[in-house]
Amino acid sequence: MGHAIGRFLTTLLLAALCNTVLADLATDTGPAPGPGLHDILNQLASRSFDDKEAAIRQLAEQDHPRVVPLLNALMNRDLVQHRDSGAILLGRKNSDGWLLLDPVSEAEQQQVGSRDARPVVINNRLRTVINNQLALRDLASPDSEQRYQAAGQLIGNADPEMLSALTARRAKETVARVQDRIDVALNIATLDNDDLAARLNAIDALADSLHPAAKNALRDRVAASDNPAEMRAAEKALARIEARIERYQTADTLFFGLSLGSVLLLAAIGLAITFGVMGVINMAHGELIMIGAYTTYVIQQLLPNSHEWSLLIAIPAAFMVSALVGILIERFVIRFLYGRPLETLLATFGVSLILQQAVRVIFSPLNRTVVTPEWMSGALEINPVFSLTYNRLYIIFFALAVFLALLTLLKKTRLGLQVRAVSQNRTTARAMGIRSERVNALTFGLGSGIAGIAGVALAQLTNVGPNLGQSYIIDSFMVVVFGGVGNLWGTLTAAFSLGIANKLLEPMAGAVLAKIIVLIFIILFIQRKPRGLFPQRGRAAEE
Amino acid sequence: MQFSNTLKRLTAGIMLSGSLIYSGAAMAADTIKVGVLHSLSGTMAISESTLKDTVLMMIEEQNKKGGVMGKQLEPVVVDPASNWPLFAEKTRELISQQGVDVIFGCWTSVSRKSVLPVVEELNGLLFYPVQYEGEESSKNVFYTGAAPNQQAIPAVNYLINELGVERFVLAGTDYVYPRTTNKILEAYLKSKGVADKDIMINYTPFGHSDWQSIVSDIKAFGNQGKKTAVVSTINGDANVPFYKELGNQGVSAQDIPVVAFSVGEEELSGIDTGPLVGHLAAWNYFQSVYNDANDAFIAQWHDFTQDDKRVTNDPMEATYIGFNMWVKAVEKAQSTDTDKVAEAMIGMETPNLTGGMAVMNENHHLSKPVLIGEIQDDGQFAVVWETDGLVKGDAWSDYLPGSKDLISDWSAPTKCGNYNTKTQQCLGSKAMQ
Numbered sequence: 001m002g003h004a005i006g007r008f009l010t011t012l013l014l015a016a017l018c019n020t021v022l023a024d025l026a027t028d029t030g031p032a033p034g035p036g037l038h039d040i041l042n043q044l045a046s047r048s049f050d051d052k053e054a055a056i057r058q059l060a061e062q063d064h065p066r067v068v069p070l071l072n073a074l075m076n077r078d079l080v081q082h083r084d085s086g087a088i089l090l091g092r093k094n095s096d097g098w099l100l101l102d103p104v105s106e107a108e109q110q111q112v113g114s115r116d117a118r119p120v121v122i123n124n125r126l127r128t129v130i131n132n133q134l135a136l137r138d139l140a141s142p143d144s145e146q147r148y149q150a151a152g153q154l155i156g157n158a159d160p161e162m163l164s165a166l167t168a169r170r171a172k173e174t175v176a177r178v179q180d181r182i183d184v185a186l187n188i189a190t191l192d193n194d195d196l197a198a199r200l201n202a203i204d205a206l207a208d209s210l211h212p213a214a215k216n217a218l219r220d221r222v223a224a225s226d227n228p229a230e231m232r233a234a235e236k237a238l239a240r241i242e243a244r245i246e247r248y249q250t251a252d253t254l255f256f257g258l259s260l261g262s263v264l265l266l267a268a269i270g271l272a273i274t275f276g277v278m279g280v281i282n283m284a285h286g287e288l289i290m291i292g293a294y295t296t297y298v299i300q301q302l303l304p305n306s307h308e309w310s311l312l313i314a315i316p317a318a319f320m321v322s323a324l325v326g327i328l329i330e331r332f333v334i335r336f337l338y339g340r341p342l343e344t345l346l347a348t349f350g351v352s353l354i355l356q357q358a359v360r361v362i363f364s365p366l367n368r369t370v371v372t373p374e375w376m377s378g379a380l381e382i383n384p385v386f387s388l389t390y391n392r393l394y395i396i397f398f399a400l401a402v403f404l405a406l407l408t409l410l411k412k413t414r415l416g417l418q419v420r421a422v423s424q425n426r427t428t429a430r431a432m433g434i435r436s437e438r439v440n441a442l443t444f445g446l447g448s449g450i451a452g453i454a455g456v457a458l459a460q461l462t463n464v465g466p467n468l469g470q471s472y473i474i475d476s477f478m479v480v481v482f483g484g485v486g487n488l489w490g491t492l493t494a495a496f497s498l499g500i501a502n503k504l505l506e507p508m509a510g511a512v513l514a515k516i517i518v519l520i521f522i523i524l525f526i527q528r529k530p531r532g533l534f535p536q537r538g539r540a541a542e543e
Numbered sequence: 544m545q546f547s548n549t550l551k552r553l554t555a556g557i558m559l560s561g562s563l564i565y566s567g568a569a570m571a572a573d574t575i576k577v578g579v580l581h582s583l584s585g586t587m588a589i590s591e592s593t594l595k596d597t598v599l600m601m602i603e604e605q606n607k608k609g610g611v612m613g614k615q616l617e618p619v620v621v622d623p624a625s626n627w628p629l630f631a632e633k634t635r636e637l638i639s640q641q642g643v644d645v646i647f648g649c650w651t652s653v654s655r656k657s658v659l660p661v662v663e664e665l666n667g668l669l670f671y672p673v674q675y676e677g678e679e680s681s682k683n684v685f686y687t688g689a690a691p692n693q694q695a696i697p698a699v700n701y702l703i704n705e706l707g708v709e710r711f712v713l714a715g716t717d718y719v720y721p722r723t724t725n726k727i728l729e730a731y732l733k734s735k736g737v738a739d740k741d742i743m744i745n746y747t748p749f750g751h752s753d754w755q756s757i758v759s760d761i762k763a764f765g766n767q768g769k770k771t772a773v774v775s776t777i778n779g780d781a782n783v784p785f786y787k788e789l790g791n792q793g794v795s796a797q798d799i800p801v802v803a804f805s806v807g808e809e810e811l812s813g814i815d816t817g818p819l820v821g822h823l824a825a826w827n828y829f830q831s832v833y834n835d836a837n838d839a840f841i842a843q844w845h846d847f848t849q850d851d852k853r854v855t856n857d858p859m860e861a862t863y864i865g866f867n868m869w870v871k872a873v874e875k876a877q878s879t880d881t882d883k884v885a886e887a888m889i890g891m892e893t894p895n896l897t898g899g900m901a902v903m904n905e906n907h908h909l910s911k912p913v914l915i916g917e918i919q920d921d922g923q924f925a926v927v928w929e930t931d932g933l934v935k936g937d938a939w940s941d942y943l944p945g946s947k948d949l950i951s952d953w954s955a956p957t958k959c960g961n962y963n964t965k966t967q968q969c970l971g972s973k974a975m976q
Binding site: 049076077115118119121123124125127128131212215216219220249252253256259260263357360365366367369371372377378379381387389390391392461462463465466467471503506507510511512515 | 583584585586588589592706717745746747748750751752753755756757759760763766767768780783784787788790791792793796797800812814815818820821833838917919920925926927
């Protein structure tokens with residue numbers, strides 16, 4: 001017993017010794033005199049953000065290899081305050097709570113429960129301070145991407161110390177895009193210079209920049225200037241920037257329209273098969289999209305470690321699941337109702353309610369999270385005022401790919417030929433030896449499967465919940481009817497023109513009114529041309 | 544795993560409803576019936592079903608403690624299915640047919656407006672647990688969520704004083720709560736000297752998912768030199784695509800912070816909050832608040848739902864306070880009679896979950912602390928600012944011309960929900976807008 005206690009004490013003493021030695025070593029390597037890192041860090045325990053800011057600035061002034069890791073740790077909420085001792089330590093979250101480490105030496109200290117330590121709270125002001133400090137250090141980074149980001153962070157909020165760092169960096173910089181950003185930052189600062197010639201030069205240089213900070217600095221210059229030549233130059237530069245921004249905004253609106261159009265196309269294209277080609281009014285179409293979205297969710301749950309590529313598996317899986325459900329609906333409900341559109345409408349509406357409620361029972365009425373893979377997050381930045389978000393960009397291409405694949409399937413394959421034959425004239429097709437029952441089931445399955453694929457894409461843009469389908473069913477019918485029933489190219493044209501029209505109206509009329517205007521337009525259009533943009537000709541259309 | 548859990552819940556539910564029917568027949572006289580009026584299907588199910596579970600959890604615990612006045616509490620759960628007129632019908636059913644003594648329910652203001660005439664006609668008792676636009680005070684309703692002066696006004700003050708914001712985007716869903724709140728905020732901002740051109744107002748439909756052009760407009764509005772913030776009254780699941788789009792278009796909280804009044808832990812549990820760190824929300828409670836009462840409540844909630852990932856949020860705290868106050872008021876009045884309980888409620892104090900006391904005022908609104916939190920990467924909020932003491936809920940806003948002279952006082956001798964202090968008259972039903 002006594003022996004055990006003795007051993008325990010020895011271990012404890014040894015550990016304490018180790019800690020002091022390590023801490024000494026750490027302070028030995030750091031040449032900076034004055035308060036130690038521990039003291040500075042412990043000031044972060046204050047509740048006042050002003051005190052914390054002072055501590056961060058003091059920390060940043062230290063010449064110590066741990067400064068950058070500690071600033072990053074503060075940013076990522078890895079610096080925690082121990083509840084009992086009040087000390088600021090490095091915390092690693094694990095299943096039992098927190099593993100606390102010494103912030104300087106990273107030596108393990110103790111394991112505590114999840115509510116026995118809490119991260120140091122920082123706010124947006126402190127985040128900006130930390131980001132600026134990190135950017136200042138990143139300016140010297142060997143990685144040009146890091147230097148580029150750092151220069152971007154410093155544009156418009158650089159203080160004199162940072163300006164001298166930027167000037168020093170500019171002399172050494174070799175990469176053009178980093179040079180450009182540093183120039184913008186330096187020129188903005190030069191606008192406050194006392195030398196008129198330097199200011200005029202800066203104004204000229206800034207006229208080519210689309211950075212918002214450049215525009216605002218020029219506007220401030222116009223307001224503050226008392227020299228007519230300078231004012232004229234600044235106004236000219238501003239006008240040039242505004243004109244370019246306007247052009248890019250038009251491009252932006254077009255992109256938004258294309259993106260909305262591609263969503264409409266995806267939602268409607270399955271319906272273009274079941275409603276357009278087969279003539280079945282399927283009110284459960286939206287729920288087939290929903291099933292596709294939930295399939296994506298389930299696949300991500302089954303493959304928790306591969307969010308980056310699980311979407312590639314989700315696409316065929318969603319197609320199969322939705323197609324299967326579609327075939328079941330066709331076999332057990334719609335088959336008995338061909339030629340009776342009103343009954344089909346009611347029956348499929350019932351099916352849609354059943355599917356929604358089934359999802360509520362299985363997955364709960366709450367929305368499910370579908371993870372967006374890294375390669376679909378963020379935006380392709382073309383310049384500071386024009387960027388294309390990756391998820392929208394991919395979905396435009398994806399919608400077009402699905403459309404082309406479907407077109408090829410209908411035009412080039414044996415199944416496509418049979419589908420077209422049955423939809424044009426069932427009796428003659430059967431006389432030619434086509435098993436129309438089987439073709440009906442397969443066609444309906446195809447349309448449903450494509451709805452499932454649409455669900456995979458929509459899961460990236462909107463909420464995956466039981467109501468997902470309802471919000472797209474009206475849009476889908478709208479697109480198919482507007483484009484002309486039975487015509488895939490009509491669906492494509494209708495989807496993109498409605499998408500772009502909606503987005504052109506939105507800035508003027510607001511989101512609510514824009515949607516209403518588009519709906520009224522379609523109602524009027526259908527009154528004039530009941531068969532849509534591209535009416536189908538021939539005997540089939542007369543039925 | 545998910546599925547087996549659901550099955551378990553399903554069988555539990557069937558057994559529960561079976562026992563309810565049984566107990567309803569056998570011991571109707573020995574129980575106090577508690578109505579639960581929250582949507583379990585439709586668009587609002589995402590938010591409201593949590594509150595139904597909260598009430599059931601509180602009832603279960605109260606029954607373990609021996610019930611109220613020696614009687615067991617018996618929940619009567621109905622599903623108004625996010626259908627506003629159905630809320631009124633279900634209320635009538637609860638009070639007239641089921642004979643419940645109190646109702647905990649509603650989320651959207653439009654559902655409360657639908658229920659209001661029914662509880663007043665039948666002299667029922669409703670506890671409403673969600674932050675709302677104010678401009679209302681009923682003898683039969685206790686408002687345990689925040690009034691605009693307990694959420695919207697302090698949040699805007701924080702933006703102006705702490706972040707130096709000079710330009711405001713007021714973005715909301717198109718219905719009564721955002722429209723009234725924005726009207727109050729617009730009047731308030733103008734009284735603070737904010738110019739017309741520095742305020743942009745935008746409304747979108749329920750469940751809006753295509754945010755690209757609106758976010759792009761916000762970005763352009765915020766790039767004009769002055770510090771800009773978005774004040775969001777966007778409601779329900781439209782928030783998820785909104786925040787996703789903010790992240791994708793690179794609008795960071797350091798550039799344009801968004802302060803939301805309808806986004807809590809529950810709504811964030813649907814998104815990856817990495818890109819949203821630093822955006823704000825104003826509430827009277829956050830799950831991340833450290834104190835023993837809150838720790839115990841969270842543990843109880845995890846225990847009840849058998850899921851330690853479930854989050855707690857502000858309307859749950861409001862339900863918790865309302866329920867505890869009702870229990871105390873019934874015991875004080877020694878009766879479940881609406882008038883007696885309503886009288887006992889005024890001045891009632893119970894602990895809240897942020898380490899203080901909640902007080903029910905004579906205007907049927909609570910006194911609460913106001914907290915501002917920043918979104919963290921784990922889907923929780925870190926409190927960055929809070930009021931020094933409690934803020935008393937104000938039923939009638941001081942910033943709207945129509946309501947600035949009105950007060951609500953249900954204690955004797957005034958006993959009026961909309962008393963005009965200038966003309967010294969009780970407007971009664973005339974003040975209903």
